[in-house]
Amino acid sequence: MTDLDIRLVRYFATIASHLHYGRAAAELHIAQPSLSRQISQLEVQVGARLFDRTRQGTRLTEAGEAFLPHARALVRSARQATAAARAAARPTRITVGYTAGLIVTPVVRNLRHEHPDADVRTLHLKWNEPRQALLDRQVDAAVTRLPLQTDGLDVTVLYDEPKMLLVPLGHRLVGKESVTLDDIEGKPIPRFPDPEWDAYWRIDPRPRGRPAPAGPSVETIEDKLEYIAAGQAVAIIPAALHTGGTRPDLGHDTPPLCVEVSVLRQDGQHAGTRAAIRAQPDGLRGVQHAGRLRGARHCSRAA
Numbered sequence: 081m082t083d084l085d086i087r088l089v090r091y092f093a094t095i096a097s098h099l100h101y102g103r104a105a106a107e108l109h110i111a112q113p114s115l116s117r118q119i120s121q122l123e124v125q126v127g128a129r130l131f132d133r134t135r136q137g138t139r140l141t142e143a144g145e146a147f148l149p150h151a152r153a154l155v156r157s158a159r160q161a162t163a164a165a166r167a168a169a170r171p172t173r174i175t176v177g178y179t180a181g182l183i184v185t186p187v188v189r190n191l192r193h194e195h196p197d198a199d200v201r202t203l204h205l206k207w208n209e210p211r212q213a214l215l216d217r218q219v220d221a222a223v224t225r226l227p228l229q230t231d232g233l234d235v236t237v238l239y240d241e242p243k244m245l246l247v248p249l250g251h252r253l254v255g256k257e258s259v260t261l262d263d264i265e266g267k268p269i270p271r272f273p274d275p276e277w278d279a280y281w282r283i284d285p286r287p288r289g290r291p292a293p294a295g296p297s298v299e300t301i302e303d304k305l306e307y308i309a310a311g312q313a314v315a316i317i318p319a320a321l322h323t324g325g326t327r328p329d330l331g332h333d334t335p336p337l338c339v340e341v342s343v344l345r346q347d348g349q350h351a352g353t354r355a356a357i358r359a360q361p362d363g364l365r366g367v368q369h370a371g372r373l374r375g376a377r378h379c380s381r382a383a
Contacts, residue, residue: 086158088122089151091115092130096148098299099138156216163217172198177205177219180301181320184223207301208274225318227280242319248311261286268295268313270304281316 095104095115105112123130128143140148166173174191178184184202191200203219210222211229225241245264247253253263261283269282269292278284284292295313298304301321307313 082125084125084154085122086154088118088125090155090158091118092122092144093148093151093155095119095131095138096140096144096151099140101133101138156212159216159218173201174198175201175203175219175221177203177210177213177222177224179205179207179210179222179224181318182223182225187223208272208277227276229276243316244319246305246308246315246317248309251314264314266293268293269315270295270298270307270313273297273299283316 091104091108094108095101098104098107101112101115105115108115110118119131126143126147128147129141130144130147132139132141172195174195176184176188176191188200188202191198203213205213205219205222205224207225210219210224211233213219214222214233223238228235245253245259253259256263271282271294272278282292282295286292296307298307304313304315308315
């Protein structure tokens with residue numbers, strides 16, 4: 081029996097997520113021809129073809145469909161095993177995860193000051209990674225945004241974060257102090273694959289139960305910005321994502337409020353990390369604005 085190479089299994093799972101060799105290669109930071117060769121090696125190890133590549137695109141074969149859930153489980157188990165071993169070998173390592181536009185520098189600085197013998201690190205996470213990163217023990221705490229599945233996690237609301245409406249440059253709403261949902265009635269908003277995240281950021285359903293307009297499907301923030309800049313959509317985004325400057329061909333109104341949360345495991349480890357983050361909401365706060373999106377539902381507060 082041939083042992084599977086976990087690295088190749090991870091490559092397979094990444095391609096399966098995108099169904100596109102080019103995007104998968106970019107995420108994995110390897111050349112596309114090399115990625116194709118690696119998958120061919122994996123197919124030899126498995127004894128079956130896993131992908132069909134045609135002019136229409138890439139799709140999983142029947143064998144690939146059957147292999148995918150087991151491949152993801154293997155990759156997850158490998159990460160958990162590695163994290164557990166590192167935690168045992170270096171019991172003083174603390175890793176704080178964060179998502180785009182959220183600054184954790186004050187917390188990390190404070191942790192290093194209070195625990196000079198600890199190896200305090202940070203890890204940037206994509207918008208859909210915090211929960212799994214916590215469960216896989218890649219991070220000990222994560223500073224992220226709602227919505228988030230909170231079962232099995234200890235969640236603390238840190239502060240209200242402003243949101244803004246992002247529109248193409250030259251749009252009639254650029255620079256307005258506030259907008260209402262009526263101002264963007266019928267305007268498409270890009271959709272994300274996660275249903276809860278999608279509904280939250282598209283405000284779907286709208287007041288009185290009417291559905292939000294359909295929009296183009298995207299998987300990355302960059303793709304969403306491209307649709308907006310092209311005039312094909314608008315979007316409600318965290319203001320912190322724009323304070324550093326997104327693109328010169330995008331404009332915005334002033335934002336309403338949203339909730340930012342800190343999420344930690346419930347296993348009792350690194351209580352100091354939890355306390356440090358909860359104690360410094362002002363240090364984590366980004367630029368605040370006064371405007372509100374009237375008519376939008378309020379963000380819910382996590383326990």
